[in-house]
Amino acid sequence: MTDEYRTAIHEAGHAVMSALKNKGIEYVTILPSDKGLGECKNVDDKPGEEDSDIVQGLWLRREVLILISGTIVEAVVMGMHPIKTRGKHDYDVVNMILQGFDDEVAQKNIDEVTADAFELFRKPIVQKQIKAIADALVERKTLSGDEVKQIMKQVEGAA
Numbered sequence: 365m366t367d368e369y370r371t372a373i374h375e376a377g378h379a380v381m382s383a384l385k386n387k388g389i390e391y392v393t394i395l396p397s398d399k400g401l402g403e404c405k406n407v408d409d410k411p412g413e414e415d416s417d418i419v420q421g422l423w424l425r426r427e428v429l430i431l432i433s434g435t436i437v438e439a440v441v442m443g444m445h446p447i448k449t450r451g452k453h454d455y456d457v458v459n460m461i462l463q464g465f466d467d468e469v470a471q472k473n474i475d476e477v478t479a480d481a482f483e484l485f486r487k488p489i490v491q492k493q494i495k496a497i498a499d500a501l502v503e504r505k506t507l508s509g510d511e512v513k514q515i516m517k518q519v520e521g522a523a
């Protein structure tokens with residue numbers, strides 16, 4: 365397996381989870397930048413101060429879920445050990461957005477969301493979608509949010 369393919373799988377994990385959870389995707393790429401080996405750029409939809417705690421809590425949980433998805437997908441699809449330096453930036457961001465919560469709550473949140481991610485990524489159809497996105501990324505390097513959704517639909521239609 366090439367390093368590029370592994371990056372593609374990682375970014376496909378972020379992208380597929382975003383799409384499954386109705387989080388907008390601007391683009392996903394395996395072209396390296398100062399942010400890392402690749403990037404899944406999501407639409408910023410952070411709730412405002414005026415939004416309820418429930419809305420903010422659900423948003424936060426989804427953010428964490430999408431962030432950890434790159435690392436979890438490497439574990440599920442490729443059998444890699446879940447905590448790898450490759451996902452370090454993702455986990456740094458998770459820790460940043462969980463700041464202000466007490467450690468126990470933050471850890472419980474990460475554990476629950478990790479379990480959710482494992483469950484979703486074990487589904488055969490989702491694994492097929494991730495591989496299809498990863499293949500397209502290796503070929504085209506960058507995909508728009510619409511292209512991600514299109515590929516996922518094609519896989520569903522073929523199943």
Ligand SMILES: [Zn+2]
Pocket residue numbers: 374378431434435451454
């Ligand atoms: Zn990542």
